[in-house]
Amino acid sequence: MGANMLKVVSNVFKRKKTEDFKFRDAEFEELGLRLKKEIGSIFGRSLAIRELDSGSDNSTEIELVNLTTPYYDVERFGVSFVASPRHADVIIITGAVTQNMAVAVKKTYDATPAPKLVIAIGDDACNGGIFKDSYAVLGGADKIIPVDAKIPGNPPTPKEILKGLLALMKVIRNRK
Amino acid sequence: MNHTKELISIFSKEIPAKNIVEGCNNEVYAPINEEEFAKAITTLSARDSSLISLFCAESFGKNKGFTLFYAFEKAGSEEIIILQRALKSNHANSIAEQFPSASWYEREIMDGFGVRFDDAFDKRRLFLHERYPDDFHPLLKSFKNEKVKMKSSVKPEDEYQFREVHGEGVYHIPVGPVHAGIIEPGHFRFSVIGETIFNLEVRMFWKHRGIEKLAEGKTPLECVRIAETISGDETVANAVAFSNAVEKISNINVPVRAWHLRTIFLELERIYSHLGDMAGMIIDIAYPVGASPFFILREEMFRQNDALTGSRFMKGIVAPSGLKKDIPEDALGNLSSYLEAFSGRFCEAIKVAHSSSFSVIDRLETTGVVRKDLIKPLHITGPVARASGALTDTRIDHPYGIYGNLGLSRKFLERGDVISRFDLKAAEVLDSVRIIRKMIKEMPKGSVIKAGDIADGYAISVVEAPRGQSVHWLYLKNGVVDRYKVRTASFCNWQAIEHAVLGNIVPDFPLINKSMNLSYAGTDL
Structure with missing residues (x-):
């Protein structure tokens, strides 16, 4: 076994050093753990979301991407954004x-x-917002597809989006 | 004004000097008749001018019909020259042969107003997709903003015709409008041989929300909220550009404290935007560890924005005549001390991205080159242009607010590939940090809003948004918006990507796209 191989093997087995993240927000963590539990019992551990932008100003997309970055990292709670609607449990529609x-x-x-399930995120997706009277839009998402939950905001913050996902879990439980 | 004299001398044959009108914001309007128009365009083309916007207005001034406005800039001159062409009918000739970027504008005017450019090489509809009814022109004054009856189906021959590339081994990859990631919608039609991109055509305007029509009849205070939604991550740039136009028309001197704060917001927006691009480029080459520090810094910037203005995107703070509210001194102090530590952490993240793996450099170097000779014909601006050797920067070329006093230096790189855009954005982030800290240090006391009546009139306003030059033209009549034309940097820069990808492999497209950071919303309006 060469020195390189030894390095690879020891890398696999040695104790990992990770950064200690001190910046997480206690309320967000608590919401996330509650969501994880709900996803665990309703969806069997994972919630696959397909994001669909139907005419947003792009700020909602930015907050959704932010949910996947180190400060929030929602994959820890079983939430993942998937590449195809064929793989999705939930559609998040913006704009x-x-x-x-x-x-x-x-x-x-x-x-x-x-x-x-469909969640409309942001004022425009909820009811057409500032654009509701424009010739160029139909209005909110519910003009064209059934919507199960709405998260208003211009745009809602990552924490508000997480709270919205928890609210969706409640909607599902009430239906059962 | 020397430039006006210069202009009068250039057009001495075409335009009588008495007809040339100085605008409110360092622009000059040169009314031109149909007979002299072609000659004037040739003169401007020979003079090396760039077409920065082209738009139409109905019932402008005494002309009840259509007036076309052709706005030009020239390197080294702060002034913007606007040829004002009153049409006698709804027909005009195209200038796309001399100024290729005119093509999209002319198609846009055709959709909006029904003005026909009979000799144009591309007469396809632009922002009105197939299902909009024939002969529908939403920007006509006779159309009151209301819901329209769309076609229930589209015949195959009426579908959008893409440029076809044929030959042995050529195949097509249609992508979008719905993409695989958390991204805005657009359609890309690749023609590919093996793995190499042979041709790309982008089709945009899926997100067309009717912003320009929506603005009509709104007061300036209502309309600034519309300006903010043009592109969410350019909220401040567009709100400032719009407000500046209102202030120039009404001759309102915005308090210097408000301009210091606006400058801070504009530069914060540039920082978080560039951080997102830099993280995105590293993510797109599958190196999340290298991207994480940029994402972390970006989230912290959003929190700074929130602490200052109450909005992570700084929405609702900029207004005509100044700002909606003042910013407390302690929030500014916190920002300054945060930024002191920021630069070191940011440089460390760049070092990691540059040195930790050769495969990073291998993917970024020589990828997606934007050729320098395309910059003028397509009017490419912002970091994309500056990474390809252009000296363009609206903050210096057409200074607004207090940018003229900052002694900014021009940053540029030559190679025009992805890594040049990465490195250029890094340099700009550090520059923005310096500007913000200087603004905080020199922050004057006083009010942030100037009381003043809003007057009727018209003005152009240009701002350097994170993506490049944003051009706004506003016409106020009876205290409300009569016409609001916006052209963001992305409208022009999108057309550059069709060239930048040629000869690259399809898997590099997302990386090239990210490095150019093009706004879909800002283009589609």
């Missing part, structure tokens, strides 16, 4: 639904296997 996106929104919804 008022534009006329130009209407067909794509419907197709994405139809491509998601049932049972499926």
Whole structure:
């Protein structure tokens, strides 16, 4: 066994050093653990989300990406963003639904296997927001697909989005 | 004004001097008749001017019909020249042969107003996709903003025609509008041979929300909220550009404290935007450990934004005449001490990205080159242009607020590849940190809003957003917006990506796209 191989093997087995994250927010952690428990019992450990932008101003997308970065890291709680609607339990829709996106929104919804849930995130997705009277939008997401939960905000913060996911769990439990 | 004299001499044959009008914000309007128009365009083209915007207004001034505005800048001149062309009908000739970036604008004007550019080489619709009814032109004054009846189906021959590339071994990859990541919608049509991209056509405007029409009839105070939604991560840049136009029209001198604070917000926006791009580039080459420090710093910037303004995207703080509220001294003090430690941590993150793995450099170097000779014809601006050797920076070229007093230096790199854009953004982040700390140190006391009546009139306003030059033109009539034209940097920069990807492999497309950081919302309006 060469020196290199030895290095590789010892790397696999030796005690790992990770950074000590002191910056996490206690409230967020508590919400996350509650969500993890709910996802564990309702979805069998993981919640797969497909993000669908139907006409947002891009700030909601940024906050959704932020949920996956080190400060929040929601994969710890069983939440993952997936690349295809075919793999999704939940569609998160952002922005008022534009006329130009209407067909794509419907197709994405139809491509998601049932049972499926939809969360509208941000004021525009909830009710059309500032754009509701524009010729170029249909209005909120519920104009074209059924919506199970709404998280308002311009845009909602990562913590508010997490709270919204917890609220969705409650919606599901109440239905059962 | 020397420039006006210069302009009068350039156009001595085409435009009588008495017709040239000085605008409110260092722009000059040169009304031109149809007979002299072509000659004037040739003169401007020979003079090495860049077309920075092209737009239409109906019922502008005494002209009840359509007026086309062609806005030009020239390196070394702060002034913007606007050719003002009153049309006698709804037909005009295209200038896309001389100024290729005109093509999208002309298609946009065709959709919005029904003005036909008869000799244009591309007459496809732009922001109105297939399902919009024929002969629908939302920016006509006769159209009151209301829901329209869309076509229920589209015949195959009416579908959007992409450029077709044929030949042995050529195949097409259609991508989008819904993509695999948490990204905005757009459609990319690749023509590929093996793994190499032979042609790319982007189709945008999926997110068209009707922003310009929505602005009509709104008061400036209502409209600034619309400006903020043009592109969420350019909230401040667009709110400042809009507000600046209102202030120039009304001759309102914004208090110097408000401009110091606006400058802080503008630079904070640049920092968090660039941090996101840098993290994204490293993520896109599958190196999350290297990306994490940038993500961590970016989240901290969002929290600083929130502590200062109450919004992580600094929404709702900028308003015409100043700011909605003042910022407490302790929040500014905290920001200054945070930034003191920031630079060291940021440089460490760059060092890690650069040195920890050769495969990082291997993926970033020579990838996605934006050629320097494309900058002028496509009017590419911002970091994309500066990483390809251009000296363009709106903060220096057309100083607004207090940027003229900051003694900014021009940063640029030559190679135009992904790593040049990465390194250039790194340098700009450090510059922005210095600007913010200087602003905090020199912060004057006083009010942040100037009482003043809003007047009617029109003005152009240009701002250097994180992605490049954002051009706003505002026409206020009877105290409300009559016409609001916005052209963000992405509208032009998107067209550069069709060239930057050529000869690259398909898997490098997301990386090139991230490095150019193009806003879909900001383009689609």
